[in-house]
Amino acid sequence: MVELKIEDLHIFYDDFHAVRGINLTVNDGEILTLLGPSGCGKTTILRSIAGFITPRKGRILLGEKDITHVPARLRDSGMIFQNYALWPHMTIEENVTYGLKMRKVPKEERHRKAMAILSQVQLEGQADKTPGQLSGGQQQRVALARALVIEPTILLCDEPLSNLDFQLRVELRTEIRHLTKKLGVTTVYVTHDQSEALAISDTIAVINAGLIEQVGTPLEVFNDPDTLFVANFVGENNQIEGQVTKLEKGLVEVKTEGGDTLTYTNLQDPFMEDTAEEGDRKSAPKLAVGDKVSIVTRYDKIFLDEKATENVLTGTIRNLAYMGTMVQVVLNLNDGSKFTVNVSENLNKVMGMGLGSTVKIHLPESACFLFKDNLRVR
Amino acid sequence: MKRYMHKFMQDPLSWTIIPIITLFFTVFLILPLSFTMYAAFVHNGELNLSAFGTIFNTKKFWDPFPEINDSNFYIQVIAPGDGITTIRIRGLDYGIFLNTIIIGIATTLVSLTLGLTTAFFMARLEFRGKTILSGLLLIPLVIPPFVSGIGYNALLGPSGLLNERFFIPVFGIRLLFQGIVAIVIVQSLHYFTLIYLNIYSSLMNNDPSLEEAAENMGADRLTVARSVTLPLAMPGIASGSILVLILAMEDLGTPIIFANSGDTVAAKTITFYIMQNFFLGENTSEINQITAILGAFLLLFALIGFYAIRKYVSLKQYSMVSKGRSGKFRTVKLGKIGHVLIYVYFTVLLLVSTIPHWGVIIISSTKPQVWPLEFSSENYNKLFDFENGFGQFIYNTIVYSFTATVLIVILATLAGYVANRKKFWGQTLFDTLVTIPIAIPGVVLGIGYFRMFGNSEGFSIGDLFFTLNPIVAPSVLLVISYTIRKFPFTVRAVYAGLQQTDEVLEESAINLGASKSRVLWEIIIPLIIMNIIGGALVSLVYNMSEVSTTLILVSDTSNGTITWKMAQETGKIAELAAMGVFLMVLQVISLLVTNVLLKNRADAISGI
Ligand SMILES: Nc1ncnc2c1ncn2[C@@H]1O[C@H](COP(=O)(O)OP(=O)(O)O)[C@@H](O)[C@H]1O
Numbered sequence: 001m002v003e004l005k006i007e008d009l010h011i012f013y014d015d016f017h018a019v020r021g022i023n024l025t026v027n028d029g030e031i032l033t034l035l036g037p038s039g040c041g042k043t044t045i046l047r048s049i050a051g052f053i054t055p056r057k058g059r060i061l062l063g064e065k066d067i068t069h070v071p072a073r074l075r076d077s078g079m080i081f082q083n084y085a086l087w088p089h090m091t092i093e094e095n096v097t098y099g100l101k102m103r104k105v106p107k108e109e110r111h112r113k114a115m116a117i118l119s120q121v122q123l124e125g126q127a128d129k130t131p132g133q134l135s136g137g138q139q140q141r142v143a144l145a146r147a148l149v150i151e152p153t154i155l156l157c158d159e160p161l162s163n164l165d166f167q168l169r170v171e172l173r174t175e176i177r178h179l180t181k182k183l184g185v186t187t188v189y190v191t192h193d194q195s196e197a198l199a200i201s202d203t204i205a206v207i208n209a210g211l212i213e214q215v216g217t218p219l220e221v222f223n224d225p226d227t228l229f230v231a232n233f234v235g236e237n238n239q240i241e242g243q244v245t246k247l248e249k250g251l252v253e254v255k256t257e258g259g260d261t262l263t264y265t266n267l268q269d270p271f272m273e274d275t276a277e278e279g280d281r282k283s284a285p286k287l288a289v290g291d292k293v294s295i296v297t298r299y300d301k302i303f304l305d306e307k308a309t310e311n312v313l314t315g316t317i318r319n320l321a322y323m324g325t326m327v328q329v330v331l332n333l334n335d336g337s338k339f340t341v342n343v344s345e346n347l348n349k350v351m352g353m354g355l356g357s358t359v360k361i362h363l364p365e366s367a368c369f370l371f372k373d374n375l376r377v378r
Numbered sequence: 379m380k381r382y383m384h385k386f387m388q389d390p391l392s393w394t395i396i397p398i399i400t401l402f403f404t405v406f407l408i409l410p411l412s413f414t415m416y417a418a419f420v421h422n423g424e425l426n427l428s429a430f431g432t433i434f435n436t437k438k439f440w441d442p443f444p445e446i447n448d449s450n451f452y453i454q455v456i457a458p459g460d461g462i463t464t465i466r467i468r469g470l471d472y473g474i475f476l477n478t479i480i481i482g483i484a485t486t487l488v489s490l491t492l493g494l495t496t497a498f499f500m501a502r503l504e505f506r507g508k509t510i511l512s513g514l515l516l517i518p519l520v521i522p523p524f525v526s527g528i529g530y531n532a533l534l535g536p537s538g539l540l541n542e543r544f545f546i547p548v549f550g551i552r553l554l555f556q557g558i559v560a561i562v563i564v565q566s567l568h569y570f571t572l573i574y575l576n577i578y579s580s581l582m583n584n585d586p587s588l589e590e591a592a593e594n595m596g597a598d599r600l601t602v603a604r605s606v607t608l609p610l611a612m613p614g615i616a617s618g619s620i621l622v623l624i625l626a627m628e629d630l631g632t633p634i635i636f637a638n639s640g641d642t643v644a645a646k647t648i649t650f651y652i653m654q655n656f657f658l659g660e661n662t663s664e665i666n667q668i669t670a671i672l673g674a675f676l677l678l679f680a681l682i683g684f685y686a687i688r689k690y691v692s693l694k695q696y697s698m699v700s701k702g703r704s705g706k707f708r709t710v711k712l713g714k715i716g717h718v719l720i721y722v723y724f725t726v727l728l729l730v731s732t733i734p735h736w737g738v739i740i741i742s743s744t745k746p747q748v749w750p751l752e753f754s755s756e757n758y759n760k761l762f763d764f765e766n767g768f769g770q771f772i773y774n775t776i777v778y779s780f781t782a783t784v785l786i787v788i789l790a791t792l793a794g795y796v797a798n799r800k801k802f803w804g805q806t807l808f809d810t811l812v813t814i815p816i817a818i819p820g821v822v823l824g825i826g827y828f829r830m831f832g833n834s835e836g837f838s839i840g841d842l843f844f845t846l847n848p849i850v851a852p853s854v855l856l857v858i859s860y861t862i863r864k865f866p867f868t869v870r871a872v873y874a875g876l877q878q879t880d881e882v883l884e885e886s887a888i889n890l891g892a893s894k895s896r897v898l899w900e901i902i903i904p905l906i907i908m909n910i911i912g913g914a915l916v917s918l919v920y921n922m923s924e925v926s927t928t929l930i931l932v933s934d935t936s937n938g939t940i941t942w943k944m945a946q947e948t949g950k951i952a953e954l955a956a957m958g959v960f961l962m963v964l965q966v967i968s969l970l971v972t973n974v975l976l977k978n979r980a981d982a983i984s985g986i
């Protein structure tokens with residue numbers, strides 16, 4: 001039915017260029033998440049879709065219709081605000097039926113619809129209460145019901161769960177996904193929480209400083225980051241700096257600042273001409289001997305392994321933290337930098353290792369992402 | 379007693395302050411008011427209710443269906459042969475009792491209309507010059523009660539400049555507002571600002587996303603305003619309106635000026651009647667029973683109003699459901715035509731509401747009866763002349779108001795701290811005690827003082843503490859009365875400061891071993907010093923222009939204040955005007971400083 005398309009969106013606050021040219025497509029019925037650190041422009045993008053901000057340049061299309069300059073009240077979007085924005089002087093039912101009233105839905109039908117949606121969000125008995133009498137999680141559900149009851153063409157959520165505690169967040173994000181999928185409503189979801197984004201989205205757009213870093217499925221974004229920023233923002237990582245010391249067919253050798261040597265044989269032929277089109281996110285930078293590179297590894301993809309011989313770093317144990325299913329080991333590398341490994345096997349043995357003891361860390365080739373500047377070397 | 383000692387040992391500071399303040403307010407607020415109430419029911423030592431009957435049977439007091447005749451009309455047009463048509467707009471005389479109520483309601487409605495419109499424009503429209511306007515809008519507030527009547531008369535009175543130099547020569551019309559209508563006009567021009575400030579701060583303190591949510595649901599601007607903005611601003615709207623209702627009914631300054639310039643209908647208000655008739659003779663502190671009854675009614679209205687504000691506002695003060703507010707309000711950016719319209723609105727509003735200001739400035743600084751206007755500093759020269767001018771009165775005013783303000787600062791800081799930070803039995807009562815004086819009619823408190831401390835044949839407290847006897851030496855009682863009456867302004871400012879100060883700061887100091895008084899002195903006061911200064915300035919300004927109790931308590935020249943002198947000499951309009959300008963300048967300076975200190979906490983200025 002409807003597909004949301006954003007073309008070359010530029011938004012300014014006075015002279016401040018907050019959104020700097022964004023292109024996005026949200027397919028019909030899809031949940032797309034804008035993921036990024038605080039202040040990167042997520043809310044700004046969302047508010048421009050809702051119609052609260054007019055972009056200086058670019059277009060917003062809903063289906064075939066250009067809505068860039070349509071007033072907010074006519075956009076037929078349902079928005080969930082970060083602070084819920086429930087009207088404290090109205091009952092829950094009045095809150096929920098407000099949008100229906102604006103759409104001139106007859107009274108009985110309003111009531112029926114409100115009751116139906118309230119039961120969907122498990123708030124049957126609460127219709128006559130006021131928002132002040134509900135808990136945070138319940139208020140959040142009312143906000144969801146209020147936005148969905150009008151059967152909006154598009155659902156907009158601005159960090160709807162950020163004011164709730166962890167348990168509720170997990171519970172509600174499942175519920176939101178379930179409900180929006182059931183209703184088939186196209187959704188733009190904003191969050192700065194990567195695990196929330198991974199769990200709730202069909203597609204994730206990672207935003208940094210007003211620009212898109214990467215668009216992809218949760219799997220792609222997590223396992224195949226295009227940029228150093230994405231790799232670091234999604235998942236828990238160590239980042240090591242190094243320099244290319246050797247470049248041969250099928251081999252890249254990097255010397256880390258700590259003096260260890262890491263070799264990679266699974267990268268594209270570094271001498272090959274760059275055939276990718278410009279702007280293609282798969283386009284990889286070419287390497288040369290002497291280039292500075294960053295290597296990023298996930299905490300849980302690397303191992304403490306005394307027998308390892310290749311791609312090994314040495315570190316001194318500084319802290320051991322038992323986390324139930326794993327032990328988090330914090331080490332210092334040769335150059336003093338901090339390094340973390342999550343160990344999930346032989347926990348007793350790991351906990352038995354003394355602080356200050358020296359261990360070998362194995363970095364399998366497949367566990368490392370290489371970046372030159374911000375771009376991935378593939 | 380044992381329990382008190384126990385509590386005292388735990389927290390000596392609070393348990394010294396609470397009894398002292400309670401005692402002070404009991405003796406100088408509750409008791410005097412009780413004396414007035416007593417005088418309303420008891421005459422010559424016996425219960426006497428016939429005076430109530432007198433009030434409601436006498437047309438002078440109660441005349442719900444007044445006859446319309448030559449001196450009692452809404453509009454009268456007289457067109458004698460000389461070509462000047464006189465249009466008199468007056469309003470009927472419903473008797474002293476009903477007049478007061480009608481004036482109160484009418485002033486409130488006019489002020490509400492102007493205040494609400496202005497607040498909406500200022501809070502939700504975006505146009506150039508808004509910052510300057512927000513300052514200019516404080517000007518109408520800055521005019522002492524007497525002075526506004528004088529200034530108004532100077533321009534719109536029977537021989538006012540606007541009539542003499544504009545309406546008559548240009549239109550051949552003499553336009554006169556008299557009676558109730560005149561009072562309502564003069565009051566509204568002043569009080570609409572109070573309502574505006576209250577509503578404005580309500581509108582600005584709403585959560586912007588609440589309006590956005592409505593817009594997102596498909597509501598247009600008008601629907602958003604009606605269904606979300608207005609209901610949420612109700613606390614401000616209600617408290618501002620009720621405050622104005624109370625103040626308008628209690629106003630003495632405006633009726634005095636009109637009455638003394640010969641307007642008999644304007645003289646028929648409760649406060650003016652009390653002021654003129656309470657005194658029965660040199661050697662008694664008995665007061666005229668009718669005045670006591672009228673005072674009791676006035677007090678009753680005020681108390682109901684105060685209670686309503688507290689009840690209503692606390693009911694509707696939506697504890698912010700949402701966590702934190704987000705963003706700014708979506709304002710309507712005005713285009714060219716919008717700008718023109720908004721400037722027209724504000725120009726008219728400001729021109730009309732500053733008529734009293736122009737009036738006093740012109741009349742005080744020009745030669746009388748000379749056209750075109752010619753500057754003269756004569757009136758100002760007389761101001762500081764000790765022998766014949768206002769010197770003595772300025773001196774008295776400054777001594778009284780500064781002494782009172784110092785007392786207020788000390789007591790209100792302590793009281794505000796205790797009422798805000800300590801949980802104790804009777805806390806609500808304590809809080810009411812220190813904030814309610816703003817609603818108490820000055821004349822009622824004044825006659826209460828008079829009855830309680832004045833001479834009497836029998837026993838009088840004034841005989842024991844002769845310095846408290848207003849007939850012998852009014853100064854001490856006057857300072858106390860100022861302290862009590864203008865206490866709420868500073869207390870409110872202190873509250874505002876404390877609300878913005880996290881209690882954790884105090885707790886951490888106590889945790890480290892500091893005593894309560896150390897915490898107050900070293901942590902609290904430095905944090906809220908701006909609020910204290912701001913509140914004190916407001917109290918000072920109002921002290922300097924206090925009318926009601928001053929007029930009742932002071933009976934001789936040597937103790938008179940500026941306002942007292944002004945009430946005595948309503949004939950010397952030009953000199954009074956110069957005095958008024960002097961007072962206004964002091965007020966403007968104080969308010970500007972306060973505004974900077976208190977920033978957006980304008981509700982401290984209105985004090986409720
Ligand atoms: N009303 C505003 N005026 C000026 N700058 C703003 C305004 N709103 C947001 N910004 C700035 O724009 C940037 C993006 O803000 P926002 O979209 O709220 O970020 P996010 O939602 O990703 O945290 C931030 O740097 C913020 O400071």
Ligand SMILES: [Mg+2]
Pocket residue numbers: 039042043044159
């Ligand atoms: Mg945001």
